[in-house]
Amino acid sequence: MTTNGAVPPARRRPAATAEPESARVARILRAQIVDGDRAPGSRLVERDLSAELGVSRVPVREALRSLVAEGLAVPRPNTWMTVRVFTDRDVDELTEVRAALEPLAVRRAAELRDPAALRRLRTSLGAQRRASERGDATAARRAAADFHEALTAAGGNTLLDEIGALLSGRMRWLLGQHDDLVEVYAEHEALYRAIESGDTTAAARLARSHLRTSLAARHRHRG
Amino acid sequence: MTTNGAVPPARRRPAATAEPESARVARILRAQIVDGDRAPGSRLVERDLSAELGVSRVPVREALRSLVAEGLAVPRPNTWMTVRVFTDRDVDELTEVRAALEPLAVRRAAELRDPAALRRLRTSLGAQRRASERGDATAARRAAADFHEALTAAGGNTLLDEIGALLSGRMRWLLGQHDDLVEVYAEHEALYRAIESGDTTAAARLARSHLRTSLAARHRHRG
């Protein structure tokens, strides 16, 4: 049911297979979900997605599993999955977990001050600044999410980073909910400076206040 | 290459399919790994496992993905996975994360005091007591791990519970490393009592000291 109706044995990727199809599919679907192209609650049907993306069911299955793990898709036994509908409670839970983990990661980052990690932080920070200056909300959100991922990575704790990956999808969705990009940027920059200067106390404190700010922004937006 | 050499079209599950095969396979492999039946570093080959467990490659793949997510298997691009070899650093990282999350879960559990959650805690606690009294180390470890999972669930935070599931495999492995079951049981019991009585402060404090104890036990064991 792919696009071929005449090609005999089918000649696929003639070149390098750097990234597995499943990863590519996951990336596409993830982007569509966090960008709102796929409405919360809408169906995610394996066969349909296979046809849409021109791959077989196998990689689609794998991709959907990943999305479930990231909390972006909700499976129901023997039926189609749906795009997750986030509730206020989900946000509260995410905030609670972030409040426990981010100060930890940030403190360790300020202790380590790993050059490569700092560089990565600077890169996403710069992208975020440029994007928010030219009013590109999507790019700014993406960069802000990148910054958060760079942050958990900078803590040097692989496990913490793994959990960060688990939270990544939710974070990107959350970032998509409020649009005070300038405020977010300012706080990220302050956070970066505290880390760069090795001020562990200030870094942890800023991480906590950053969390309060985003929570306040959300409440403001929802009345 | 399965086990059939004569069975014509193959007759599968004739009965209820309550649990997906992939989940069953994952459960089997997980148990084998944490119980040490599969040596750290040993190969996990899809085709071989398919044949061994009498299922096709698909559910085996899914199961292996789960194990990777739980940190019990390590994938290498385009080749077989291996059973994870845990290092001291892995333990330190796990401890760091647990130190951030468990006091949180335990404090919330003491606030909520949900009857069903308390019941579940009591159940695993009782199983742990009985197992350690009769010297059944494997059962005691299993019960101790169950207790920990019940603990994260008792916090009422779904996301926290999800992360708990992610750490579950590592936790079970870690529990398998030290054998002072009686000490672990005593601390779990104290923790339970603090939660049941709603003493949030004591609960959080006990969670932290429990962590210190298990870390000390490990150092003792490794000189």
Place this chain on the structure above:
DNA sequence: GCCGGAAAAATGGTATACCAAAGTCGGGTT
């Protein structure tokens, strides 16, 4: 005997086709 590289085997990734069980949905009945 040892080393390095070519050939062979192993292995994951993907595609197709089918089947059975469970869930969904719509229409008819009361």
Place this chain on the structure above:
DNA sequence: AACCCGACTTTGGTATACCATTTTTCCGGC
């Protein structure tokens, strides 16, 4: 209008085949 039942849909599973890459084996040169 609520309910029940049957047809359709969809997932989960199995079997088979093929390719590309990696791993292993083995053989000849040094």
